[in-house]
Amino acid sequence: MSVLKKAKKTLFLLLFLLAVLSGLAFSSRDSLRNITQNHEQKTVTASEVTLSGWSENNGKLVSVENASVTVEGVNCYVRNINIAGKFDVRDGYVRVRYTKAADEAFNDENMLIRPVKYMTGGGYITVLEDVYSLSVTLFDGGEGSLQISGVQVNPRGITISISDLLLWWSLLTVFAAAAALIFILGRLRAYLEVFRRFSALLRDLVSRDLKVKYRRSLLGFVWSVLNPLLMMTVMTVVFSQLFRFDIKNFPVYYLTGVLIFNFVVEATTSSLGSVLGAAPLIKKVYIPKYIFPLEKCLFAFVNMLFSMAAVVIVFTVLRIELHWTIFLFPLPMLYAFVFALGLGLVLSAFNVMFRDIEHLYGVWVTAWLYLTPVIYPLDLLSRLFRDIMQLNPLYHYVDYIRNVMIYGKVPSVRENLICLGFSLAFLLVGVLTFKRQQDKFILHI
Amino acid sequence: MSNAVISVRDVSMDFNMTKEKVDNLKEYFIKLVKQQLRFEKFTAVSHVSFDVLRGEVFGIVGLNGSGKSTMLKIISGILKPTLGSVEVKGTISPLIELGAGFDPELTARENVFLNGSVLGFPRSLIKEKYKEIIDFAELHEFQDVAIKNFSSGMYARLGFSIATLVRPDILIVDEILSVGDFLFQRKCEERIRDMMSGGTTVILVTHDIDQIQRLCSRVAWLEKGKLRELGATAQICPKYIAAGSEGN
Numbered sequence A: 001m002s003v004l005k006k007a008k009k010t011l012f013l014l015l016f017l018l019a020v021l022s023g024l025a026f027s028s029r030d031s032l033r034n035i036t037q038n039h040e041q042k043t044v045t046a047s048e049v050t051l052s053g054w055s056e057n058n059g060k061l062v063s064v065e066n067a068s069v070t071v072e073g074v075n076c077y078v079r080n081i082n083i084a085g086k087f088d089v090r091d092g093y094v095r096v097r098y099t100k101a102a103d104e105a106f107n108d109e110n111m112l113i114r115p116v117k118y119m120t121g122g123g124y125i126t127v128l129e130d131v132y133s134l135s136v137t138l139f140d141g142g143e144g145s146l147q148i149s150g151v152q153v154n155p156r157g158i159t160i161s162i163s164d165l166l167l168w169w170s171l172l173t174v175f176a177a178a179a180a181l182i183f184i185l186g187r188l189r190a191y192l193e194v195f196r197r198f199s200a201l202l203r204d205l206v207s208r209d210l211k212v213k214y215r216r217s218l219l220g221f222v223w224s225v226l227n228p229l230l231m232m233t234v235m236t237v238v239f240s241q242l243f244r245f246d247i248k249n250f251p252v253y254y255l256t257g258v259l260i261f262n263f264v265v266e267a268t269t270s271s272l273g274s275v276l277g278a279a280p281l282i283k284k285v286y287i288p289k290y291i292f293p294l295e296k297c298l299f300a301f302v303n304m305l306f307s308m309a310a311v312v313i314v315f316t317v318l319r320i321e322l323h324w325t326i327f328l329f330p331l332p333m334l335y336a337f338v339f340a341l342g343l344g345l346v347l348s349a350f351n352v353m354f355r356d357i358e359h360l361y362g363v364w365v366t367a368w369l370y371l372t373p374v375i376y377p378l379d380l381l382s383r384l385f386r387d388i389m390q391l392n393p394l395y396h397y398v399d400y401i402r403n404v405m406i407y408g409k410v411p412s413v414r415e416n417l418i419c420l421g422f423s424l425a426f427l428l429v430g431v432l433t434f435k436r437q438q439d440k441f442i443l444h445i
Numbered sequence B: 001m002s003n004a005v006i007s008v009r010d011v012s013m014d015f016n017m018t019k020e021k022v023d024n025l026k027e028y029f030i031k032l033v034k035q036q037l038r039f040e041k042f043t044a045v046s047h048v049s050f051d052v053l054r055g056e057v058f059g060i061v062g063l064n065g066s067g068k069s070t071m072l073k074i075i076s077g078i079l080k081p082t083l084g085s086v087e088v089k090g091t092i093s094p095l096i097e098l099g100a101g102f103d104p105e106l107t108a109r110e111n112v113f114l115n116g117s118v119l120g121f122p123r124s125l126i127k128e129k130y131k132e133i134i135d136f137a138e139l140h141e142f143q144d145v146a147i148k149n150f151s152s153g154m155y156a157r158l159g160f161s162i163a164t165l166v167r168p169d170i171l172i173v174d175e176i177l178s179v180g181d182f183l184f185q186r187k188c189e190e191r192i193r194d195m196m197s198g199g200t201t202v203i204l205v206t207h208d209i210d211q212i213q214r215l216c217s218r219v220a221w222l223e224k225g226k227l228r229e230l231g232a233t234a235q236i237c238p239k240y241i242a243a244g245s246e247g248n
Helices: A002-039 A162-183 A185-214 A222-242 A250-272 A279-284 A291-317 A324-328 A330-353 A356-371 A383-389 A393-405 A413-444 B025-034 B068-075 B108-118 B123-137 B152-163 B182-197 B209-215 B233-247
Strands: A050-052 A055-057 A060-070 A076-099 A111-131 A133-139 A147-153 B004-017 B040-053 B057-061 B083-088 B092-095 B170-174 B201-205 B218-223 B226-232
Touching: A002 A162, A162 A185, A162 A383, A162 A413, A185 A291, A185 B108, A222 A250, A222 A291, A250 A291, A250 A330, A250 A356, A250 A393, A279 A413, A291 A330, A324 A330, A324 A393, A330 A356, A330 A393, A330 A413, A393 A413, B004 B068, B004 B201, B040 B068, B040 B083, B040 B201, B040 B218, B057 B068, B057 B209, B057 B233, B068 B083, B068 B170, B068 B201, B108 B123, B108 B152, B123 B152, B152 B182, B170 B182, B182 B201, B182 B209, B201 B209, B209 B233, B218 B233, B226 B233
Parallel strands: B040 B226, B057 B201, B057 B218, B092 B170, B170 B201
Antiparallel strands: A050 A060, A055 A060, A060 A133, A076 A111, A076 A133, A076 A147, B004 B040, B004 B083, B218 B226
């Protein structure tokens, strides 16, 4: 019986691992194909090419000093720059300058000079570089006009886009979660039965936490609203006077971001110590142990809902333009909740064995605040860091809630999948770790 | 069709005892690398089997450290046995320690509801029986006082009256009848007798051998984690007392 159980468990873990690994393998391949399909032979039309510094003689273009083409979207590998039109070059040269990233200026290091012996009517210059934007200058041209008709992008050699990889990984995680659900379907009824029996306890514990938190404070629940408002005021003063970030409506930008961020931090930090804190209970009565981290996450969630009042106040006072998408705000909150629960389960389980987690996590939270665009705009970061940012689940939740609440953007399927993927991945890992560890708790508390 | 409500089958419980408790990562890794991460196994209960029948009062006796409390914790599901299995039919109300889950910041009234849900009682039931609980605990004028201000006797009284709120199928009692003054003790004993006559199965652990002899029909005698003897109270208790005085 127990051998069978163990075998099943191992099998499941193996399957899960396999799914994740094959997901990684597939995603790298598929994201490549994805880019191939989207960007192969990307042609920049003439209207996207800005020409400057040209001089005319009797209606004919004499020289072009700078014609720049900006290729946006992916880090493109430029193979050829096609030049077409009426021109006639003899013994001249073409200078191509390019940059590797958005915040980089054209410099002389990134420069190609190609001599042009004889070119008439059209031709191409081979560049073979990974570029972000480039400028092309034709020197010593004869009479005629110059037109850059296209930038050909070679799909090969493209680095895998992290966002594409994430998308595939998320899809796989959703499948894995579905598989896990099917796997435990038989026992689900029993689990739900236990959960139902203790759901009253869950509610009582949350209300206890609320009562204890605000007992003996004059304003009580008002603090949940007042606290973020006061913090926002401080932040707004600091960041509109000290560091001037170019953010429209900073108070709203900050408040929406910090809403999600604080929720996750509060939920996970309090989950962290929840099992240890419940030691007296765990030692004396049987209670499913996941109740404790779950309760802390619920408590933080309730607090977040209170803090929503602060957002509403600021929206009204500052007369922020409202979009219908604002009603989608519970979605990012739910994603964040599932994520926080998963992380909380892992943390609380390991904190029982190693109390170090507690101290380490405090440091991590500080780092996390700076790793998430809560107080600064994402544009501040270089392209590389923006890519790395994709790996931060909190970034996606924060971005999501801002998109629906401030910018009125309808979230794409892709965004939803990535958010869901992160949440489910953490939940799965959390549940599995917690389940493996929970019988050992009593021996360590 | 067996009449057993609790069947304990070949249960063993091992604890890992490290000489120094390793509870931080640094030490863990240092010991892991040095391969010093060996635990000493301590067997608190080894290969114990017995059945408790429906409606009987079952006593567990033994000296300190004989594994009585561990056994109770295994039965009530708090500990998971290393080996063997325990099968329980019906609801258990563990009176292992009174007032488990009381929050000192909250008032008696709030704690009644909290503790009730800790024990898995539905809220409507607690609401219905609230007055009865407070009456039994004799805490009428203190129901809105934060229980951090309670005396230990008041604490225990409240705990006992919540835990015995409903008649559970199985009641586990560990040394708790020694709380409160003798008047309250008598009241507790009465309530337990009440339950017994109502068909509740009781498992009683106490060092008070008189109490065992007064209440129990059958007794399990544990010695150093092993089941030494199992049988009727009248047979086991004299032997247990004799063994005790022999040891002295």
